[in-house]
Amino acid sequence: MISENELAQVLGVSRTPIREAIRLLSSEGFLRVIPQKGIQVEYISFSKVKEAYQVRESLERTAFRQVAETWNPNTDETKRHKKAVLEVIEKQRESASTGDLEQFYHYDEVYHDKILEISGNETLSAYVRQVRGHVNRMRYLEFYETQETDRIIEDHEKMFQFIEENQVESLDKKLTDHLDNIWSYYDYIFEKYPEYFAGRR
Incomplete structure (x- = not known):
């Protein structure tokens, strides 16, 4: 599991673009957002x-x-x-x-x-x-x-x-x-x- 904060720190950017990227990738089926836990890369379908x-x-x-x-x-x-x-x-x-x-x-x-x-x-x-x-x-x-x-x-x-x-x-x-x-x-x-x-x- 990874989090918005971890990604923002690693990439050196604010959480806003990270959140937007996660939203987009999630909508396209590449990521799964699990409330209170984090973000998971989806399996290949x-x-x-x-x-x-x-x-x-x-x-x-x-x-x-x-x-x-x-x-x-x-x-x-x-x-x-x-x-x-x-x-x-x-x-x-x-x-x-x-x-x-x-x-x-x-x-x-x-x-x-x-x-x-x-x-x-x-x-x-x-x-x-x-x-x-x-x-x-x-x-x-x-x-x-x-x-x-x-x-x-x-x-x-x-x-x-x-x-x-x-x-x-x-x-x-x-x-x-x-x-x-x-x-x-x-x-x-x-x-x-x-x-x-x-x-x-």
């Missing part, structure tokens, strides 16, 4: 992960398809987008080569955020970020167990190739496979970290 994943996949597929459909290599804006995406992939490659998994994971998120940004749909991007938290609780465990940096980089390169070639259906399949990979390791993750989960299903 398979149903919440699955629901959030379905929403994320649907929204990202929409955004990625839109980018592939409208990609025009001849505009200055598109050239800037291409440069930015390739820089992110290069940052991932550098992080993988040095074994900096925290940075690699960060740039994995940045890659997806960049494609969402290129789509120009700010509302869609905001919803993806909102639901991503529950998915990432599983993804974080899966990523640090498998450390499949080469596969992820290859997927990102291939998806961007499909975008540049306006291959919408090929991109859609690759993105779906890329996101679905998390479920390949669910049983393994659950067996190794059963104490993190609120039941198997």
Whole structure:
């Protein structure tokens, strides 16, 4: 159990922002506030992960398809987008080569955020970020167990190739496979970290 006071002291801030953060995280199912006792991190809920994943996949597929459909290599804006995406992939490659998994994971998120940004749909991007938290609780465990940096980089390169070639259906399949990979390791993750989960299903 942790308390507002403890968090405020550790972070060096007043209780007001701490209280607001706790309220938000509690409303989204990440924390449980127990009156007179403290705050507890919620177990990972398979149903919440699955629901959030379905929403994320649907929204990202929409955004990625839109980018592939409208990609025009001849505009200055598109050239800037291409440069930015390739820089992110290069940052991932550098992080993988040095074994900096925290940075690699960060740039994995940045890659997806960049494609969402290129789509120009700010509302869609905001919803993806909102639901991503529950998915990432599983993804974080899966990523640090498998450390499949080469596969992820290859997927990102291939998806961007499909975008540049306006291959919408090929991109859609690759993105779906890329996101679905998390479920390949669910049983393994659950067996190794059963104490993190609120039941198997």
